[in-house]
Amino acid sequence: MSATNKEYALDAVVTALITQPTETTVRPRYEGNNINTWIGFKHVNYLVEEAVLGHFRAHGLPSRTLFEEYGLGLEITDLDTRILNAFHLDETATARVEPVGEGDTLAFRVVLTKDGQxxxxxxxVKVALRRERYVDDAYAVPAELKRFAVERIATAEPVRDAELLPTADLGLTATHNTDPLLKELTEGSNAIAWRWRIAYPYCHNNERLQMSGYLRLMEEAKDRLVAHRGISIKTLLDERKWIPVVPHSKIRFLDEALMEEELHIVFTVEEVFKDVTYTSRMDCYVIRDGKLVPTATGTIVHGYAVFENRKDWSLVNFDQHVLAALRGE
Structure with missing residues (x-):
């Protein structure tokens, strides 16, 4: 193929990517099955991620090609998901991905349906194509993709001056009870916080914490909160057969977070709506060059359901014990 024909072909590929919807079949992973046969919010979001990756693949720009040929890392930077019906093991869904971005924004609306109706x-979902310079700086982004390419995913303004206090265990046991900065970040709020060294399995493209890593941290934040308040997930499972359910979650990148940096994670209960749901916010920071820099923020809405048998469940209202724990009373 001549250079002119190759450029024309890539132009057609990019045009299709940002204008033409796609459909693909997705199925929950076995690892997402924690209670009976229901799939948790994290793995539902993985289905959304897979649908978006499938959209790029279907239009001839799979993430591997973007990285290896053009030096671009495909990064999901904004994820806002509503779960209307529960997913179970072995269910399949049709995922429709519709481009909705304008200008130099890659944005998509994703709908999953199990019955087609x-x-x-x-x-x-928003996606960034990040120029990858870790391996080789020689790649030239083709003109057709240049408007979507970014040198950095986001650049947040520092919140304040801050000092990273060394610990013998790389901050693994630092919480709002022991770490001075975390104490300040949670003071006067209904929150918990901890420090965490960004681990390699949570990262991709050689150096960065990826969206799925933040989803895992948000799931851990819920687990830590209820355990700290005396209503751990296993406690309510054993005593009441209550399980947490999530109708809505969202996460947005504010800056990049790098492998082996220490993330400061603050999880705040913002609102308890009557006795049905509660909304929590997760804020993540790193200390960089003596400054506290936000890297991501997001919210998650939780409720509780009771399961009657191996297949059936129904929503329940919070009682006073659970309400007091969620309110930090």
Missing amino acids: NKDVTSK
Whole structure:
């Protein structure tokens, strides 16, 4: 193929990517099955991620090609997902991905449906194509992709001066009870916080914490919160057969977070709505050059359901014990 024909072909590929919807079949992973046969919010978001990756693949720009040929890392930077119906093991869904971005924004609306009629999941997703310089700085981004390429995913303004206090265990046991900065970040709020060294399995493209890593941290934050308040997930499972359910979650990148940096994670209960749901916010920071820099923020809405048998469950209202724990009383 001549250079002119190759450029024309890439132009057609990019045009299709940002204008033409795609459909693909997705199925939950076995690892996402924690209670009976239901799939948790994290793995529902993985289905959304897979649908977006499939959209790029279907239009001839899979993530591997973007990275290896053009030096671009495909990064999901904004994820806003509503779960309307529960997913179970072995269920399949049709994922429809519709481009909705304008200008130099890659944005998509994703709808998952199991029966072809009812919406089971809806999600709004933004994607960045990040220029990757870790391996080789010689790659030239083709003109057709240049408007979507960014030198950095985001650049947040520092919140304040801050000092990273060394610990013998790389901050693994530092919490709002022991770490001075975390104490300040949670003071006067209904929150918990901890420090965490960004681990290699949570990262991709050689150096960065990726969206799925933040989803895992948000799931851990919920687990830590309820355990700290005396209503751990296993406690309510054993005593009441209550399980947490999530109708809505969202996460947005504010800056990049790098492998082996220490992340300061603050999880705040913002609102308890009557006795049905509660909304929590996760804020993540790193200390860089003596400054506290936010890297991501997001919210998650939780409720509780009781399961009657191996297949059936129904939503329940919070009682006073659970309400007091969620309110930090």
